[in-house]
Amino acid sequence: MLRALAVSAVAAGAAAAIGAPGPGTTVAGCPVLPRADAFNRDISKAPVDARSAAYVRSIGLGARLHPDFASTTYGIPFTVVSKTQKRVPIHFTDYADESDEGPYPIPASAPVEGGGDRHVIVLQKGTCMLYELFGAQRTANGWSAASGAKFGLRAGKPRPRGWTSADAAGLPIFPGLARPGPITHALRVTVPRTQKAYVAPARHLASNDTDPDLPPMGLRLRLKASYDLKPFHGQALVILKALKRYGMIVADNGSPWYITGAPDRRWDDENLHTLGQVPGSAFEAVQSGTLVHG
Numbered sequence: 562m563l564r565a566l567a568v569s570a571v572a573a574g575a576a577a578a579i580g581a582p583g584p585g586t587t588v589a590g591c592p593v594l595p596r597a598d599a600f601n602r603d604i605s606k607a608p609v610d611a612r613s614a615a616y617v618r619s620i621g622l623g624a625r626l627h628p629d630f631a632s633t634t635y636g637i638p639f640t641v642v643s644k645t646q647k648r649v650p651i652h653f654t655d656y657a658d659e660s661d662e663g664p665y666p667i668p669a670s671a672p673v674e675g676g677g678d679r680h681v682i683v684l685q686k687g688t689c690m691l692y693e694l695f696g697a698q699r700t701a702n703g704w705s706a707a708s709g710a711k712f713g714l715r716a717g718k719p720r721p722r723g724w725t726s727a728d729a730a731g732l733p734i735f736p737g738l739a740r741p742g743p744i745t746h747a748l749r750v751t752v753p754r755t756q757k758a759y760v761a762p763a764r765h766l767a768s769n770d771t772d773p774d775l776p777p778m779g780l781r782l783r784l785k786a787s788y789d790l791k792p793f794h795g796q797a798l799v800i801l802k803a804l805k806r807y808g809m810i811v812a813d814n815g816s817p818w819y820i821t822g823a824p825d826r827r828w829d830d831e832n833l834h835t836l837g838q839v840p841g842s843a844f845e846a847v848q849s850g851t852l853v854h855g
Contacts, residue, residue, distance in 0.1 A: 572841075575677035579781070579849060580604040583745045583807065586736075589641045591689035593736050593746065594717040599738040599762040600746045605805070605806045607847040615774035616846045617782075620752045621817040626839040628800070629751075630739060630822030631830050637680050638824055639735055644687030649703035655696065656708035659724040665692045667704055669784070670853055673697055680727055682735050689714040693727035693734055720764040722853075729813040730778035731764030737810060739822030741796065744803035748822075751815030752776055758852040766855050767814055776811050779847045783808035788843045795832040801839070808847065817841065 580603045587594040594600055610616070630636030651663030667683050674680040679705070681697040684690075691714055696707030710726035712718075712733045720731045728734050728749075737749030756775035757791075761768045763779025784804040793801055800820070809820060818841055822828075 579607045579753050579847065582775050586745050588740075589684055589686045591684065591686065591714050593716055594712075594733075598717045598736075599781075599833060600810070601807070602747075603806050604747075604783055604808050605786065607781070607783075610780075610846040610848045613846040616776045616780065617841055617844055619754065619772075619775050620841055620844075621843045622840065624817035624841045625837045626818045626841075626843075628739070628822060628833045628836050629816075629818065629819040630824055630828070631833065632826050632828040633667065633824055634675065636822050636824035637674045637682065637734060637738060639682035639738070640668070640671050641684050641686060642666055642668060644685060646683075646685060650668060650700075651694070651703055651709055652700065652705040653709060654705055654707055656725055660706075660709045661711040663709070664703065665694075665709065667692060667694070671700055672702060681804065682727075684714075684735065691733055691735055696703065697728040719762060722764055723855075725765045725767075729765065729767035730759060730811065732779070732810065734812070734814050734821070737812060737821060739800060739820060741827040742799075744799055745807065746803075747781070747807045748800075748804065748809040748820045749812045750782065750809040750821070751813045751817075751819045752811055753814065753817050755814055757813065758854045760849045760852050762810070763812075766853075776846070777852055778811055780811040781808050781847050782811070783842050783847055784839070785843055785845055787837070792838065794834060796829055797832050797835045800833075800836065804844075818844075 582596040586593040646666035648664035653660045681694040683692045691712040694706035694709045755768045758777040760779040
């Protein structure tokens with residue numbers, strides 16, 4: 562995960578969330594951010610960004626949509642803990658100045674994402690607090706991590722301007738994860754290259770490239786309304802309908818059009834595989850607000 566230093570304050574008048582609030586999402590008795598939060602907004606009618614064609618071309622017109630999750634192993638796991646879960650120390654190794662201090666209620670048994678990013682996500686019932694780590698490793702009495710962040714799911718308060726989180730864009734990861742069942746929120750997506758800029762709801766950039774045709778962190782993309790969904794059914798159809806209504810938010814540098822979800826045995830892997838029929842050319846960027854340049 563490529564990171565960058567903190568950047569300047571958001572320009573005055575920068576647009577916040579776009580579109581109308583959706584019905585909202587609830588997990589473990591907690592709202593997954595307020596209904597009016599950017600993740601939960603219906604952007605199906607939002608105007609197309611003037612640089613949409615350039616952004617999509619840079620991500621990959623011929624690259625295919627890819628679900629980076631499955632019934633087992635693949636994806637970013639999360640765990641739900643009780644209000645009484647013991648808090649343990651967190652030692653930050655890379656971005657301590659942009660991380661929320663511990664202790665965090667993360668059990669030693671919390672699942673760690675496979676691969677290089679090693680995310681750990683914990684949702685605490687009762688308090689409705691979200692705790693996320695990047696580059697997590699278990700220690701003798703707690704955890705170490707490159708960075709970490711806390712989010713109050715009831716309040717939806719963003720990170721300080723210019724701060725990272727457990728994700729390059731300074732966003733919470735959990736609200737953008739696909740989970741089996743109805744999807745009433747934007748999905749997290751990665752792209753190969755981003756520019757040295759971010760746009761709300763992102764709070765952080767992760768590139769030194771000043772090419773304006775590259776997407777900024779936080780860019781909102783959606784599946785075009787004209788894209789034919791007749792060939793799809795089941796879970797793939799649910800995901801594609803969500804991508805038309807709520808879209809996806811650029812959250813990190815990575816493979817093109819990789820949407821993120823939590824591993825869950827309820828996923829039908831064969832059905833998810835049909836998402837690979839959708840080309841990058843089927844997407845467009847919507848106007849998201851004022852770019853903040855580092």
